[in-house]
Amino acid sequence: MKEKERLGFFLCECSKNISGTVDVHKIKDELRKLPDVVTAEVTNLYCSADGKAEIIESIKKNKLTKIVIGGCSVKQHEHTFMKVLEEAGLNPYFMQLVNIREHVAWVTDDKDKATAKASALLKAAYHRVQFHEAFEKKEIDANADVLVIGGGLSGCEAALNLASEERKVYLVETHPSLGGQATKYESSFPSLECCSCMILPKLQEVVENPHIELLTYSDVEEVVGFFGNFEATINKKAKYVVPDKCIGCNECLAPCPVEVPNEYDDFLGKRKAIHFQVTGATPYLPVIDKETCLRFKGEDCTKCRDACLFEAINYDDEDEKSTISVGSVVLATGFESFDPALIPNMHYTPDTDVYTALQFERLISNTGPTSGKLLKRDGTKPKSLVMVHCVGSRDKRYKNYCSNICCSVLLKMSSQILEEKLAEGIQITHLYRDMTIGSTGMENMYEKLKQEGVGFIRVANPNDINFNSQNGQIHLTLPEKNLTADMVVLATAMVPNKKAEKLIDMLMLSKDEEGFVMPTHRKIDAVSTPIEGVIVIGSASYPKDITHSIIDGSAAAGKIAFELKPGKKLEIETLVSFIDEEICSGCKTCISICPYKAIGYDSEKGLSVINEILCRGCGSCVVACPSNAITARLFEDNTILAELGGLL
Amino acid sequence: MTETRFEPNIVAFVCNWCSYGGADIAGSMRLKYPSNVKLIRVMCSGRVDPEFIMEAFRNGADGVMVLACHPKDCHYIEGNYKALKRYNMLKPLLDQFNIEQDRLCLDWVSASEGEKFARVSREMNERITKLGPLNWEKAIGPVRSTEVLS
Numbered sequence: 088m089k090e091k092e093r094l095g096f097f098l099c100e101c102s103k104n105i106s107g108t109v110d111v112h113k114i115k116d117e118l119r120k121l122p123d124v125v126t127a128e129v130t131n132l133y134c135s136a137d138g139k140a141e142i143i144e145s146i147k148k149n150k151l152t153k154i155v156i157g158g159c160s161v162k163q164h165e166h167t168f169m170k171v172l173e174e175a176g177l178n179p180y181f182m183q184l185v186n187i188r189e190h191v192a193w194v195t196d197d198k199d200k201a202t203a204k205a206s207a208l209l210k211a212a213y214h215r216v217q218f219h220e221a222f223e224k225k226e227i228d229a230n231a232d233v234l235v236i237g238g239g240l241s242g243c244e245a246a247l248n249l250a251s252e253e254r255k256v257y258l259v260e261t262h263p264s265l266g267g268q269a270t271k272y273e274s275s276f277p278s279l280e281c282c283s284c285m286i287l288p289k290l291q292e293v294v295e296n297p298h299i300e301l302l303t304y305s306d307v308e309e310v311v312g313f314f315g316n317f318e319a320t321i322n323k324k325a326k327y328v329v330p331d332k333c334i335g336c337n338e339c340l341a342p343c344p345v346e347v348p349n350e351y352d353d354f355l356g357k358r359k360a361i362h363f364q365v366t367g368a369t370p371y372l373p374v375i376d377k378e379t380c381l382r383f384k385g386e387d388c389t390k391c392r393d394a395c396l397f398e399a400i401n402y403d404d405e406d407e408k409s410t411i412s413v414g415s416v417v418l419a420t421g422f423e424s425f426d427p428a429l430i431p432n433m434h435y436t437p438d439t440d441v442y443t444a445l446q447f448e449r450l451i452s453n454t455g456p457t458s459g460k461l462l463k464r465d466g467t468k469p470k471s472l473v474m475v476h477c478v479g480s481r482d483k484r485y486k487n488y489c490s491n492i493c494c495s496v497l498l499k500m501s502s503q504i505l506e507e508k509l510a511e512g513i514q515i516t517h518l519y520r521d522m523t524i525g526s527t528g529m530e531n532m533y534e535k536l537k538q539e540g541v542g543f544i545r546v547a548n549p550n551d552i553n554f555n556s557q558n559g560q561i562h563l564t565l566p567e568k569n570l571t572a573d574m575v576v577l578a579t580a581m582v583p584n585k586k587a588e589k590l591i592d593m594l595m596l597s598k599d600e601e602g603f604v605m606p607t608h609r610k611i612d613a614v615s616t617p618i619e620g621v622i623v624i625g626s627a628s629y630p631k632d633i634t635h636s637i638i639d640g641s642a643a644a645g646k647i648a649f650e651l652k653p654g655k656k657l658e659i660e661t662l663v664s665f666i667d668e669e670i671c672s673g674c675k676t677c678i679s680i681c682p683y684k685a686i687g688y689d690s691e692k693g694l695s696v697i698n699e700i701l702c703r704g705c706g707s708c709v710v711a712c713p714s715n716a717i718t719a720r721l722f723e724d725n726t727i728l729a730e731l732g733g734l735l
Numbered sequence: 736m737t738e739t740r741f742e743p744n745i746v747a748f749v750c751n752w753c754s755y756g757g758a759d760i761a762g763s764m765r766l767k768y769p770s771n772v773k774l775i776r777v778m779c780s781g782r783v784d785p786e787f788i789m790e791a792f793r794n795g796a797d798g799v800m801v802l803a804c805h806p807k808d809c810h811y812i813e814g815n816y817k818a819l820k821r822y823n824m825l826k827p828l829l830d831q832f833n834i835e836q837d838r839l840c841l842d843w844v845s846a847s848e849g850e851k852f853a854r855v856s857r858e859m860n861e862r863i864t865k866l867g868p869l870n871w872e873k874a875i876g877p878v879r880s881t882e883v884l885s
Contacts, residue, residue, distance in 0.1 A: 188762065189758065190774055194765070194770075197770065208773060703811060705781055705810075706779055706782030707781035710784045710817070719778070722777055728787070728790055734773055
């Protein structure tokens with residue numbers, strides 16, 4: 088039989104804050120008369136050192152089993168009093184703090200009414216606390232290693248900040264080289280600093296870091312597990328080039344008879360079947376693209392191997408699958424360009440001199456298809472250039488958001504053309520809706536461009552443009568303006584990387600209405616996700632520039648370093664829910680309810696099972712369970728109903 | 736003889752993260768509201784079982800409030816939406832129990848909305864005062880609350 092409770096009440100006067108309105112002594116006398124109440128006491132400040140000592144002494148002297156404190160908000164002193172209980176040798180959950188200050192004394196004028204309300208709340212707690220059970224803090228073993236998916240700038244930054252003697256980082260990049268979209272840019276805004284000079288040393292650091300296992304040209308095929316204990320399956324695609332032998336001399340490229348559109352130039356130029364991602368890529372290693380190489384179409388071509396002086400070509404290379412264990416996963420899958428062909432009135436076709444901003448980055452890049460020469464498709468220099476802002480952006484028909492950086496990108500490109508004299512005498516005209524340039528230095532650039540004769544024409548909606556390409560010229564028709572240009576650049580919206588969709592689903596992350604990954608909170612917890620241990624950074628969660636992508640990488644590292652310490656166990660939430668195996672019918676209703684994907688299905692037992700590491704104790708599943716098989720700790724049905732019964 | 740004014744008994748289920756905090760702020764701002772609004776804290780409004788609401792009515796509550804985080808602000812992502820769905824399900828059913836729909840209310844109170852917490856409490860109190868006491872025995876017939884508690 089359960090032993091009789093020995094209950095104690097401690098009513099705080101909180102100077103006059105409580106006792107000025109609530110007659111705590113009258114309540115004390117009432118409470119003493121309740122069954123199993125051993126003591127009811129009043130003091131001035133229970134949160135003071137003396138007050139805490141009084142509680143501890145009373146618990147010991149009266150052999151109290153559970154206590155109720157009438158005082159202030161749980162937000163202020165629940166933890167204080169939980170510690171007091173621990174010091175007194177009681178389980179910290181054998182306590183209920185009743186807020187008779189903020190919720191009673193401070194909001195009630197009438198003393199009798201305030202006293203009656205406080206009394207009712209304390210009696211409710213009297214009933215409640217008798218149902219409180221002892222809960223212990225739980226710890227689990229955790230792996231401190233980290234998987235970073237995506238080797239763009241934010242992913243690289245996270246990896247560099249995390250990798251150490253005690254913590255290995257696996258950095259997986261689907262392309263042959265690191266750096267992501269930023270490797271396409273010649274210059275960066277607002278300083279026009281050379282992008283390669285800025286980022287290549289960082290990427291080289293990643294390659295050389297002994298605590299980073301770099302898996303380029305690799306894909307994450309599966310991630311299972313939970314915070315502290317994830318397992319990931321990674322497929323290392325065959326490169327057909329031996330990294331240890333290849334010195335990156337380029338000799339193999341010229342003999343290759345295959346030419347295909349180059350995806351790294353956004354299909355502007357051509358590349359061979361054996362190719363580098365871009366000139367100067369890091370790591371600087373070519374790969375053979377199996378889809379286009381003649382050998383894999385049954386032809387006996389060995390031209391690249393014949394040209395290689397270092398025996399670095401291996402046609403027998405195979406995909407290699409491996410499984411790794413990590414404690415945390417960082418998703419850094421970046422963005423891609425909105426396809427302007429989706430805007431029907433524009434009549435955009437990719438083979439004219441109308442380019443997306445990403446294509447144009449390549450056109451004015453020294454490593455691009457024209458080696459940085461600004462040339463039209465027919466090889467002539469353009470005399471006029473129109474830059475169209477907000478393409479596919481801020482428009483309910485397409486993408487109803489601003490990508491934050493496109494205005495700055497177009498201003499940067501204009502400055503680069505003028506400063507580097509890429510096309511002398513060129514007339515540049517911007518068609519814009521609003522000039523959205525936030526970062527320092529951009530305002531000066533904008534003013535300078537205006538002074539230098541760059542035209543800025545404000546239009547209602549650039550998405551209403553119509554292109555008509557005739558005799559090497561582009562005619563632009565807008566409701567308010569007609570223009571003719573030799574070349575057009577479209578600042579297309581930045582959209583989520585479509586290739587990441589499978590991963591996002593696999594990690595059970597939510598997306599917003601535009602397809603970006605939803606962090607736990609867009610402002611106060613912007614890199615965490617509701618799936619504990621999974622972090623989202625860079626443009627995977629919304630469009631970001633280089634600065635913010637790198638900040639995100641550091642933020643992710645900070646979060647993980649703080650929460651997942653090498654060699655330390657992981658403390659998990661105590662107040663979680665659990666499923667009674669005897670009662671659960673395995674209907675899986677709770678599985679669909681849980682926002683944290685904390686409930687799984689044990690197919691052997693035919694039962695739903697809560698993963699205590701992932702559960703955060705909200706209790707939504709408890710309400711949803713048709714069999715009443717789920718209990719929320721400290722907020723069990725009985726406990727809440729006892730409180731309710733006592734209150735009324 | 737003077738008639739004593741009816742003072743309703745109102746239970747407010749408040750979520751730990753937003754509405755409990757809103758009630759705290761009402762206190763810090765010394766905003767007065769009727770003392771017959773009494774709080775029960777749950778971690779999330781999604782924990783409020785429609786059965787708790789019926790149990791409150793059965794035990795003598797004349798009105799019940801469920802106060803939750805604003806849409807998109809839930810600490811547990813979507814618990815407030817679950818509370819809303821359950822509220823929308825229960826509310827029309829109240830008619831069949833001879834309980835006026837106005838005796839149940841759901842509202843969003845953030846951890847900074849002391850003003851709103853006090854206002855919502857005052858308005859609820861006015862509504863329920865006008866409706867008068869809920870006579871459960873008359874509405875439903877005799878059922879003992881101990882049946883659920885035991």
